[in-house]
Structure formats: structure tokens, C-alpha cells
Amino acid sequence: QVQLVESGGGLVQAGGSLRLSCAASGRTFSWFHMAWFRQAPGKEREFAAGINLRSGSTYYADSVKGRFAISRDNAKNTLYLQMNSLKPEDTSVYYCAASVYSGGYSAGDFESWGQGTQVTVSS
Numbered sequence: 001q002v003q004l005v006e007s008g009g010g011l012v013q014a015g016g017s018l019r020l021s022c023a024a025s026g027r028t029f030s031w032f033h034m035a036w037f038r039q040a041p042g043k044e045r046e047f048a049a050g051i052n053l054r055s056g057s058t059y060y061a062d063s064v065k066g067r068f069a070i071s072r073d074n075a076k077n078t079l080y081l082q083m084n085s086l087k088p089e090d091t092s093v094y095y096c097a098a099s100v101y102s103g104g105y106s107a108g109d110f111e112s113w114g115q116g117t118q119v120t121v122s123s
């Protein structure tokens with residue numbers, strides 16, 4: 001059984017930093033992609049950052065490029081999202097996701113999800 005557990009969210013002032021973690025368990029060796037999505041109140045879930053676990057290639061939404069960095073520690077089976085220069089518009093619930101398929105980075109391309117962690121950026 002696959003399990004993804006996020007942590008590291010919280011309240012931070014604009015310009016500050018946070019690091020999110022996603023502890024993974026289960027058939028992690030079969031995963032092709034992992035990613036971070038976010039969802040603000042009243043909005044659709046959107047892609048923030050992704051990583052191809054086979055090649056190590058990383059991908060970012062334009063809104064976070066240059067400020068966020070996704071990484072994975074294979075020994076710890078943990079995915080990270082380092083978020084710097086945070087803005088109030090980054091306020092969302094952040095979700096970790098994984099997929100065994102070599103598809104894209106839309107929410108519908110991922111079949112395993114964590115429960116989410118709240119990030120709030122005050123102005």
C-alpha cells in the first residue's frame with residue numbers, strides 16, 4: 001500500500017522560506033514521477049514542481065520558477081520542496097503526489113496523493 005505523508009507547512013512572512021517534506025512508503029520503486037501540487041481556497045489544484053525519478057529532471061510552474069526547488073533523498077524515501085522568497089499568493093494547501101506512469105504533470109496524471117500541508121504566507 002502506497003502512503004505519502006507531507007510535513008513542514010506553517011505560517012511565514014512574505015520573503016521567508018519553508019521546506020516541505022513528503023515521506024513515502026510502499027511500492028516506491030515503481031514510481032516514475034513525483035510532484036508537488038497546491039490548491040488555494042476556491043481554486044483548482046495546480047502543479048507547482050515535479051521530478052522524473054528515472055532521469056532526475058525537474059520541472060516547475062512559471063509562478064514558482066527560480067524560487068522553489070524540488071529534490072528527493074532516495075535513501076530516506078523522502079521528497080522535498082524548498083520554497084524561498086515566499087509571496088502571499090503562495091498560500092495554499094500543498095500536496096505530494098506520485099505516479100507509476102510516464103505521463104505529464106497534470107493532477108489527473110497522478111494516482112497517489114498525500115493528505116496535504118497548509119502553507120500560509122502573510123504580507
